Amino acid sequence: MSKLKVYADRISQPSRAVLIFCKVNGIDFEEVRIDLAEGQHKSPQFQEINPMEQVPAIVDGRFKLFESHAILRYLAYTFPGIPDHWYPTDVSSQAKINSILDWHHSNLRVGGVRLVLNSALGPTLGLPLDPQAAAKAEKLVVSSLSKIETVWLRGDGKFLLGSSRPSIADLSLVCEIMQLEILDETVRDRIFGPREKVRRWIQNLKDATSPHFEQVHETLYEVKERLKREATPVKLKSKL
Amino acid sequence: MSKLKVYADRISQPSRAVLIFCKVNGIDFEEVRIDLAEGQHKSPQFQEINPMEQVPAIVDGRFKLFESHAILRYLAYTFPGIPDHWYPTDVSSQAKINSILDWHHSNLRVGGVRLVLNSALGPTLGLPLDPQAAAKAEKLVVSSLSKIETVWLRGDGKFLLGSSRPSIADLSLVCEIMQLEILDETVRDRIFGPREKVRRWIQNLKDATSPHFEQVHETLYEVKERLKREATPVKLKSKL
The missing domain is CATH 3.40.30.10 (Glutaredoxin)
Structure with missing residues (x-):
């Protein structure tokens, strides 16, 4: 094969x-x-x-x-x-992971993509920045992160299922959140400043998947640096 | 228990x-x-x-x-x-169903909800109708239905997996499409007129789940009738 x-x-x-x-x-x-x-x-x-x-x-x-x-x-x-x-054979754990993954689509995913597009990446795709759409998207990101803290990270567990090892739900959601790296520091501080549990959870996933996590994210860090450095938009024509 | x-x-x-x-x-x-x-x-x-x-x-x-x-x-x-x-134990069938269900969130689901809200139900929730947003949403609904026809309904199968019995993916997607029942007939004709395969697929699911399908949809048909009949908006304050 x-x-x-x-x-x-x-x-x-x-x-x-x-x-x-x-x-x-x-x-x-x-x-x-x-x-x-x-x-x-x-x-x-x-x-x-x-x-x-x-x-x-x-x-x-x-x-x-x-x-x-x-x-x-x-x-x-x-x-x-x-x-x-990563995806336990135990039926209820699996169902909870599915529930998180399904929830993700209409919440953190939608908010994150729109926030990045309307406050940072738009011009590189030939789209104008849209502060009103960005503000709406930021609200959805903030409420999503708040739900993550109060629903899935409310206990002492390191990851979303309350356990000490990550699942595919942790991986998917944290990779989405990482996209927000390319936002301005002020926006990031506003979003993540009050979210200590979220920050700790991201670090827990980085630690659990080291060194692959940071290596695979290098492309994102490069785009971030180019966005900071260049006056002309970074070439990135298509949708993320 | x-x-x-x-x-x-x-x-x-x-x-x-x-x-x-x-x-x-x-x-x-x-x-x-x-x-x-x-x-x-x-x-x-x-x-x-x-x-x-x-x-x-x-x-x-x-x-x-x-x-x-x-x-x-x-x-x-x-x-x-x-x-x-409904959800086969066979790994590849199950994966295909998951793929359809995951795709659904950012396509038919988003398009359908926004189209209904911005062209019919908005005022009942205290929101204005937004023809521009409705047009954008209709485009997403149409492209989603087109993908469904060319990708999953391209063969002779009655349902999305190409088989003769429905899965949970058929059920989820068709229930979403049914929400479009409350749109104007002109809009519905524009969307569904050219989509013979989609229309046949919906009928196949109705037949396979009769009489429960129609019984559970009665509430929707009632809202449709009230929307047609009443000048004042139907009371339906919260989001669908």
């Missing part, structure tokens, strides 16, 4: 989650870069892999799959030797 | 999906109405059930769960006698 292929762009937060998962768990895979800025996700070749024109996507033998949460569940379930804590 | 409790409002599309699933599969459950129009989802009592203040949610013994997709997976997995086609 041929090696697992992961089609990804490290500037995409769900791509990073899948890449980190594979690396941390020693999965033998090939990373195929789909350059979003070059529009490679819209090429006929990639449409054969994922007709939805999004990264990440995987090909495992003859099996093709898209959507990062579906991919994380599939990898955790089918690859040998993946520690149980 | 006490009976499964399903907290739902039949005006909510994910609530309907869970209710229909329970009824079709003969699950012994108690439906607890959470009246969204009365703001009951924000009451302290309901926050104890679901801190996210959304329906549907379930309580199974001492186990609480929210998010409709997580609930559907959990019920299909844990209740005895549920036919395998």
Whole structure:
């Protein structure tokens, strides 16, 4: 059987989650870069892999799959030797993880993408910055982080399920939050300043997935530096 | 062990999906109405059930769960006698269903909710109708339905996985589409006129879940009639 292929762009937060998962768990895979800025996700070749024109996507033998949460569940379930804590076989733990992953889409994900787009990355995609949309998105990010603290991080556990080891839900949500790195420091301070539990949780995930977490995030840190440095917009034409 | 409790409002599309699933599969459950129009989802009592203040949610013994997709997976997995086609034990079928359910959140779900809100239900919630937002949402609904036809309904199968029996993905997506019933006939004709495969698929699901599908949708048909009939907005204060 041929090696697992992961089609990804490290500037995409769900791509990073899948890449980190594979690396941390020693999965033998090939990373195929789909350059979003070059529009490679819209090429006929990639449409054969994922007709939805999004990264990440995987090909495992003859099996093709898209959507990062579906991919994380599939990898955790089918690859040998993946520690149980990532997606426990225990029914209620698994259901709770699914519940967090499903909740994520309409909350942190929507808020995060819109906040980054409307307050930082817009011009690089030919879109104007929209302070009103940014303010609305920031409100959703803040309320989402507040829910994370009061619902899932309310106890003493290091991770969302209250346990000492991370799950695929921790990985997906933290990778989304990391995208906010490219916002202005003042905005970041406003969002994360009062969120000590969230800050500790992010650090716990970094520690649990070191050194892969920081390595896979290098692309994001580079974009952040270029955004700071350059007066002209960073080239990044397509949507994240 | 006490009976499964399903907290739902039949005006909510994910609530309907869970209710229909329970009824079709003969699950012994108690439906607890959470009246969204009365703001009951924000009451302290309901926050104890679901801190996210959304329906549907379930309580199974001492186990609480929210998010409709997580609930559907959990019920299909844990209740005895549920036919395998709803959420097959086969790994690749299950992964494909997860992929459809995850895709749904940022596509048909977002488009559908915004279209209904900005072109029909807004005033009943104290919001103005927004034709520009409605047009944008309609575009997302149309592109989502187009993807459904070309990706999942491209073969001769009756349902999204290409098979002759429905899965929880069919149920979730069709219940979302049904919300568009309350739009003007001209808008509906524009959206569904060219989508013969989608129309056939919806009918297939209705047939496969009869009579529960139509019974659970009666509330929606009533709202539609009231919207048509009354000059004053239908009382429906909270978000769907």
